[in-house]
Amino acid sequence: MMATRRRPSRWSGGRRFALLTVAPATIILIVLSVFPLLYSLRLSFTDQQLLSLVPPRFVGLANYAQLLQDNLFWSSLGVAAAFALSVVTVQLGVGLALALALYRLPRYQQFIATLLLIPSILSSSVASFQWRSLFDYSSGPLNYFLGLLHLPLLSWTADPRLALPSLLLVDFWQWTPFVTLLLLAGLHALPASVFEAARVDGSSSWQILRYQTLPLLRRVIAITVILRLIGAFKVFDIIYVLTAGGPGSATESLAFYNYVQGFRYFSVGYSAAMSYVSVIIVIVLARVILRYMERPVGRPAADVPVAEAAV
Amino acid sequence: MTSTAAHSPFPSGRAVPTPVTGGRGGLLASVVGVAVGSVFFLFPIYWMLVTSVKPPSEWLTSPPVFIPDRLYFQNYTDALFNWGGLKGLVDSGVVAVSATAIGMVLGTFAAYSLARFRIGGTNLSFFILSLLFMPPVAIGIPMFLFWSALGLVDTYIALIVQYLTFTIPFIAWVMKGFFEDLPVDLEESALVNGASRLRAFVDIVLPNVRPALVATALLAFIFNWNEFSIAVLLSRGRVTTLPFILPTMMESHYVLWGDIAAMAAVGALPVVIIAFLLQRYLVRGLSFGAIRSE
Structure with missing residues (x-):
C-alpha cells in the first residue's frame, strides 16, 4: 500500500483498466471455487447421500461432531502429518546435500540438474506406475537387488508397516530433484564476498556451511519447505494408484479418506465437512507462503529473495 | 544467476571461495x-x-x-491403438492446449494488473494463491455435482474449465513476478506519448516479457498435461487423458507391463522435451515464481 502512494499519479489513474483486465480471471475463479465451497459448506450441514432417494435433512454440526469421533479421520490426519513431516525433513536434507555437491561441479551442471529433474515433471500417474512395476514382489528390480545382497524380499506396498514408507520413497524420488534445483538456485544467488571473508578468517568448511551458507539460504529453504508441505498435504495420486489407501487404512491420508467418503461411500455431507478441514489447513499454509512471496510493487527483486536476507 | 560458476567454461569450484565446503x-x-x-x-x-x-x-x-x-x-502400437493411447494423446492435447491458451489470456492480463496496480490488494493475491494450493478433492463433490447438473461430466469442456482453477492462478502468479521485474519507465514513456493503457501493454510490455510468456505457457501446459486427480473425478471413460488411461490398464488379470511402460513413455516424452527447452525457466516456474534463477 505504501508503494502505491509513491507511484506516479498516472498509475492510480489506471483503475478502470486494472479492473477490466483483472475481472474476467477473478470472476471465473470465483465461479469455479467460491460457489463450490459455499455449496459444500451447506452440504456439510446435511446428511445428504449421493444416490439416496431420501431428501437430505439439515443436521447442523452433526457431521463435524462425527468427524471428531471418527477414528479413520484421526488416523488419516496422522498419515497426512507423518507423510508431510518425513517428506520435508528427508527431502530437504538430501536435496541440500545434492545441491551442495552439484554446486561444486560447474561443468555440465545445468544439464545434470535438468536430467535429474525428470522425475519431478512427470505425471504422478506415470511415476506411480513405474514404481508399481519396480515394487513388484517377484519380477521387480527392487526385490532382485535385495536378493543379490542376501536380504529378505519385501512386499513393498502390501505390508501394512511398509506401505507408507514405500509411498514416501516414491514421493522422495519424484520431488527431491525439485528441492535440489530450488536450493541450487539459492546457492547461486549467494554473495561470494561473504565467503571470501570467512575463508580469510580461517573458518572451516563446516563452519562456513553452518554459520554463513545456511542462514543466508533460509528464505529459499522456507519457500521450499512450504511448497513441499503443501504438496505432501495434497498427496492423492500416488496413493490412488499404488495402495488405494491400504492395506487397511495404513496409507489413507486426509485427502484420500475424503475421496473415499465422497466418491466410494457417497456420503456427500460428511465428505463436505471433511473438505472444510482441508480448506482451513490450506488457507493457513497459503497465508504463510504469501508472506515469503510478496514483493514491493515495481521494485525488481534482488536476484533471489535470499539476497534480502543477507542485509 | 549472479554466480559466475554456472556460466564459466572452466570449473571454478576450487579457484574462487564458494559457499560450499572446499x-x-x-x-x-x-x-x-x-x-x-x-x-x-x-x-x-x-x-x-x-x-x-x-x-x-x-x-x-x-x-x-x-x-x-x-x-x-x-x-x-498396442498402447497407441489397442489401449486408446492415440485417443489419449488427442484428449490430453486438446484439454491441455485449450486450458493453457485460455489461462494465458486471462492470467496474463490479471497478472499485469496485480503487479502494476496492486488491484484488489493482498486479499485478491491471497485468494489466487490459495486456489493454487487447494487440493482438488476438497472441492471434488460440489465440482462433480455442478458438472452433472449441467450434464457435462466426462466432456472436454468440464475438464478444460476445471483445469483453469489452477492454471489461471499459476500463470497469474508467475507472470506477476515477471511484470514486477520490468521497469515501469517503458510504459510510462509510452503513456506520455499518448498511447492508451491497452496499447502500452500490448505493444510495449508484452514484447519485453516474450520469453517469460513462452516459458510460463509451457510450464502451464506441463501441469495440465500431467493432471490426474481432477481427471479421475470428472472422467468416466469418454474423455480419456493419458494419466487417466494408465490406471485403466491395470484392470486386466495379466499385468501388461510392456504396454503400460510404452503408454507412460508416450505421456512423458512431451514434458521431458519441454523441460530441456526450458532449463533456464524451470526453477522460477516450478517454485510458482518464488525463486528466480537467472
Whole structure:
C-alpha cells in the first residue's frame, strides 16, 4: 500500500483498466471455487447421500461432531502429518546435500540438474506406475537387488508397516530433484564476498556451511519447505494408484479418506465437512507462503529473495 | 544467476571461495554424491524405457531382464491403438492446449494488473494463491455435482474449465513476478506519448516479457498435461487423458507391463522435451515464481 502512494499519479489513474483486465480471471475463479465451497459448506450441514432417494435433512454440526469421533479421520490426519513431516525433513536434507555437491561441479551442471529433474515433471500417474512395476514382489528390480545382497524380499506396498514408507520413497524420488534445483538456485544467488571473508578468517568448511551458507539460504529453504508441505498435504495420486489407501487404512491420508467418503461411500455431507478441514489447513499454509512471496510493487527483486536476507 | 560458476567454461569450484565446503575430499564426495543420486533418480526412467521395448515373455521374469536381447516395439502400437493411447494423446492435447491458451489470456492480463496496480490488494493475491494450493478433492463433490447438473461430466469442456482453477492462478502468479521485474519507465514513456493503457501493454510490455510468456505457457501446459486427480473425478471413460488411461490398464488379470511402460513413455516424452527447452525457466516456474534463477 505504501508503494502505491509513491507511484506516479498516472498509475492510480489506471483503475478502470486494472479492473477490466483483472475481472474476467477473478470472476471465473470465483465461479469455479467460491460457489463450490459455499455449496459444500451447506452440504456439510446435511446428511445428504449421493444416490439416496431420501431428501437430505439439515443436521447442523452433526457431521463435524462425527468427524471428531471418527477414528479413520484421526488416523488419516496422522498419515497426512507423518507423510508431510518425513517428506520435508528427508527431502530437504538430501536435496541440500545434492545441491551442495552439484554446486561444486560447474561443468555440465545445468544439464545434470535438468536430467535429474525428470522425475519431478512427470505425471504422478506415470511415476506411480513405474514404481508399481519396480515394487513388484517377484519380477521387480527392487526385490532382485535385495536378493543379490542376501536380504529378505519385501512386499513393498502390501505390508501394512511398509506401505507408507514405500509411498514416501516414491514421493522422495519424484520431488527431491525439485528441492535440489530450488536450493541450487539459492546457492547461486549467494554473495561470494561473504565467503571470501570467512575463508580469510580461517573458518572451516563446516563452519562456513553452518554459520554463513545456511542462514543466508533460509528464505529459499522456507519457500521450499512450504511448497513441499503443501504438496505432501495434497498427496492423492500416488496413493490412488499404488495402495488405494491400504492395506487397511495404513496409507489413507486426509485427502484420500475424503475421496473415499465422497466418491466410494457417497456420503456427500460428511465428505463436505471433511473438505472444510482441508480448506482451513490450506488457507493457513497459503497465508504463510504469501508472506515469503510478496514483493514491493515495481521494485525488481534482488536476484533471489535470499539476497534480502543477507542485509 | 549472479554466480559466475554456472556460466564459466572452466570449473571454478576450487579457484574462487564458494559457499560450499572446499578441498579435494569435498570435490570427490561431490562427484560420488551426484553419481549415486543420478543412478537413483534415473534408474526408474531407464526401467520404464527398457520395459517399453521388452517382448511379453520378459515382462514378468525373475530375475528381471535389464537389457533385452532385441527391441520389441509392438508395445507402442498396442498402447497407441489397442489401449486408446492415440485417443489419449488427442484428449490430453486438446484439454491441455485449450486450458493453457485460455489461462494465458486471462492470467496474463490479471497478472499485469496485480503487479502494476496492486488491484484488489493482498486479499485478491491471497485468494489466487490459495486456489493454487487447494487440493482438488476438497472441492471434488460440489465440482462433480455442478458438472452433472449441467450434464457435462466426462466432456472436454468440464475438464478444460476445471483445469483453469489452477492454471489461471499459476500463470497469474508467475507472470506477476515477471511484470514486477520490468521497469515501469517503458510504459510510462509510452503513456506520455499518448498511447492508451491497452496499447502500452500490448505493444510495449508484452514484447519485453516474450520469453517469460513462452516459458510460463509451457510450464502451464506441463501441469495440465500431467493432471490426474481432477481427471479421475470428472472422467468416466469418454474423455480419456493419458494419466487417466494408465490406471485403466491395470484392470486386466495379466499385468501388461510392456504396454503400460510404452503408454507412460508416450505421456512423458512431451514434458521431458519441454523441460530441456526450458532449463533456464524451470526453477522460477516450478517454485510458482518464488525463486528466480537467472
